Each structure stands twice: as C-alpha cells, then as structure tokens.
Amino acid sequence: MSQRQAGRRQGLTIVELLVAIAMVAMLVALLLPAVQAAREAARANACQANLRQLALAVGLHADARGTLPHARSEGMVGVDRFGPAPGPTWLWTILAYLDRGTSGEWPHGKAYEELPETARKQVVPLYLCPTRRTADSAISEKSVGPPRLSPCGCILPGVVVHSGAVSDYAGNQGDLSAGSHDFFKGGRGTGTIVSSRVLPESNRPVDRVRLKDVQDGLSATLLVGEAHARQDHIRTLPDVGPAYDGSQFQFTTRVGGPGVGIGGGPSDDVAGSGWMAFGSWHPGSCQVAFADGRVVRLSPDLGSEILAALCNRADGTRRADTP
16 A cells, blocks of 8 residues: 555544534534533522512611611602602612622712712622623613603603612512502502602601501512613613612612513513513513512513502402412
C-alpha cells in the first residue's frame, strides 16, 4: 500500500466532516429546549422563593403591628377628596421585616418625589422575577401619564411619575365589587393589602385589615402575586411604576375577577385591563402566595368567578376548588 493511500485513510473526507457537523447541530437542537426548560424551571423556583419571603415579611408585620400592611395612603379622613397622601407604600414598609435590614425612616409628611434619589432607586432583588428582569432593568422611567380612559380614571393627562425601583410583585387589592370607579380608593379594597385613608394631622392609616378580617380563610384568600406587565411597558406606565410611589394603585397592588383576568405572557393585554391585573411571564402560570404563606401557580384560564373569590377576603365564599 502506498503512502498516499495510507494518508487518505487516516483523515476525514469533506462529506464525512459535513455529516459530523450536521449530527452535532441536531444534538444541540434537541438539547436546547431541555436546557431552556431547565433554566426557566430554576427561574420559576426562584420566583416562588421570593413570594414566600414576601408572605413571611407580611406575616411578621402583622405579628408586630396587629394588621397587614396597607398598600398606600389614599384619601384623608374628614376631607372630601381622594388622591395620594404622603407616606410609604407596603413595599417600603416591609423592608424592615426582610433579611436585608431596615429601609430607613420615611420622612413625615414627605411625598415620594421628595425622597432622596438613592432612596427612590433602592432596588431590592427579592422584588424582581428573574424570568422578567434583572437589577439593571429594575428602575422605571420618569414619565407623564398619557390620556387614558380607565375604570378608575387614576392615570390623568399631565401627571408626572418620577423614576424609581420597581417590583414584579403586588399586593391583593381585591376585586371590583366595591364599584368600578372606587374599588382602589382608601377603605374600599376587598383584598388583603389595600389602600387606606389616613388622618390628615398624622398620616396614620385608619383602614386596617387584620388577619381575623380575612373571613374566607387564610388558605382561600390571595395575599400577594406576580403583577402583570407587557413587554413594551416593562419599565413604563401604565403597567409598571415605582414600587415606593403611592400615586397610582397599580404600582403596588392588583385586582382580579370579572373584568380583570390573569395575564398570560408578555404580549397579553388582558382585554385592555392588563395594567391592573395579576400575571406572569412564566409559561402557562402566574405564581401567587396565599395569606397562609402557601405559594401556588394559577392558570391564566382560571374562571373569573373563582379568581374574584380568591381575591375577596370576605365574600362568604370558601371554595372547595381553591388551588
């Protein structure tokens, strides 16, 4: 056998090399979905852990102060007006009950926009769903509320919303049974973490929700969940705003039931109500924590009546089919 023949047998032909490359490409194509699914499962588990920590912090607040944290200050007792009053949101208040330490005192009588920029842009990784964003996309943009026709009329033309750290999780404001135009106002929320009226001289909340007020049972009432956001509004109004800014209810809480379903992915506008709905970017589910601390996954196809019962703390419904 000649040296030339021996050399040809030791190497690969172009055809053999192309076949090998094609086989490797096929293997990568087969493995990639499994790798992506494993990564999403890990992100969903991290999101579940975040919700458990939030539910625990809310529970510690209830133990220490006797009530669940109020979502925001909205309207003043004895004053014939509604609107945001100076004071922290629940996402600021519970920072003192998280492992990260205290948030610092909210200056008395100060509105959100009067806080130092370092306080307004205080990003909390626990408040971020890893499927949706990382810390580098966790600051909302300063913007002006566009003209918008909405059930509550809470975003008005010309209203400036200052930038700040955001949250992918929201408290349960309830359902719309309090009325389509006032469900978000202080004292009207039917959920667990709701807006409260305040005393004008002290800004103390007066509309307090205690654990015993959750008459339908802690295991059948939603506490916090993933807040829906469309991909093109991940840092902007109306879907997303600063977590410590109480000027708009949807920055800190969401509702559910007839008229407001569960968002199913980054392109779903939930029939125009996605900006005030719970929802997730996890495929086929939205993760929520109940008032007993249990974390479950709700389907975007969950019936509106069931969702309303889960969001309303005292509608007399103790559903046997609670997830």
